[in-house]
Amino acid sequence: MIFPDKSRFWKREMKYLLAFKPLGRRRSPPKQQHHMDLPNIYYLNQRSSRERKHENYEEEEEEEEDEEFDSPLSKEDWVITIREKLDQVPQNKGSSSWLNHSIFKVPRSLREIEYKAYTPQVVCIGPYHRGKPSFQDMENHKWRLLRHLLERTGHKLELYLEAMAELEEQTRRSYAKQSIEITSQEFIEMMLLDACFILELLRVSVKGFIYCGYSWGDPIFSSRGTLPCIQRDMLMLENQLPLFVLDRLFALSCEPDETDSVSQLALQFFDTMVPGCKTATINFDEPGLHFLHVIRQSLLPASKYTLGCITIAQNHKPQLMMHCVTMLRSAAVKFQKTNSNNFTDIEFKNGVLYIPRLVIHDSTKSIFLNLMAFEQCYPHCCNHVTSYISFMDGLINCPRDVAYLRHHKILDHGLGSEEEVASLFNNLCKEISFDINDCYLSKVSSDVNRYVDKKWNRWRASLKQEYFSNPWAVVSLVAAVFLIALTIAQTFYSVFAYYFPLS
Known part of the structure; x- marks a missing residue:
């Protein structure tokens, strides 16, 4: 037969054309002009349906081969490109890579919620916000303070550089x-200006601006509106300078009678900004990284309040969130203020929840958010601050909860109303990844939930609230009990006299 020979010839011709076809998406030339010189043209034009099906199958194979040629790179080139991208990735060298980072950029998910809480408004410390026009006035003050420091100490500029x-x-x-x-050169200049500016602020806050040689009308130290804004900006995660830089410059510029360290001066400087008690201390066994880390160390709970949290975290049992104050009161849970130096020292004993006093002011929100952002980014620290805020978020659901805690002197705020305080705690933990089982307050939460689940505690609390909430209710209850006792006695004597008459 002629058809098989011609079919094989046709297929061989098509493979030849495809083999020499250039890369890219190009259509093959019209077949009718290319094969006009083939023999048996009439036979080819009178193909049966079976031959048409066979041709359609070959055209599908041709389209698949065209798709392969449409790819921009061959398999070998593609593998080479991926290897080149892998070669550009730096090798993991352990502690010399990201494990040394301590000053981070706030994640975008957190920044989009509270932009101003993470962005400095008055002064720029470090390279992240350097060069913005809004900080130019404060940059001029940094140069002025550096000159003042050199004149007071009598040291040469080269020593500091x-x-x-x-x-x-x-x-x-x-x-x-x-x-x-x-x-x-720009980086070293930035380090010197920022470190000098910070140390002068610390010295003036402790010794006074007159003692340090500044006039009473200095625009930095005498202005009541500027210094609190500077303090707030200096406790932002992106606005930090490593503490070892400050320690080095402080050692060169300090006076012989100065015995306090930079960390101790920082605690005194931020004393009015830190929420909680003013007698906060710090464990100096662990070196501080920067000011935000130093403040966090001063807020950590005592070791006795963190015992057992690792065991609970390993059990991975489902744990309910904390109940609000109103619900806990309905289960006979009492609240009492303690005199602990750290507001994170919370414990629960015999139905009483002991919570230290917390002072809330305008900068508390920014400090809490930056502390939580640091705990989210820094891999070498625990989540104690996040745990505390999550615990308080569970306690506070409405202004009524805030009013009750304020009445018991657990909360003290300078905000406009209880609604603002409740909104503050309810919005702090947004976009914060947190496991309630993996925190130092997990045992406290578990004990409180077990206490609330007991029905007797709820019944006792309901009885107390309904019948012992005020003196008149107590009098009414006593009178009702007395009347019931008299009625029972009268009934008893009536029955007794009926069955056992005296005569």
């Missing part, structure tokens, strides 16, 4: 964003 140059590489590793395009 050499000390900052020795710490440049270590300081750069402290920042998580490595793509900061700052030259070495």
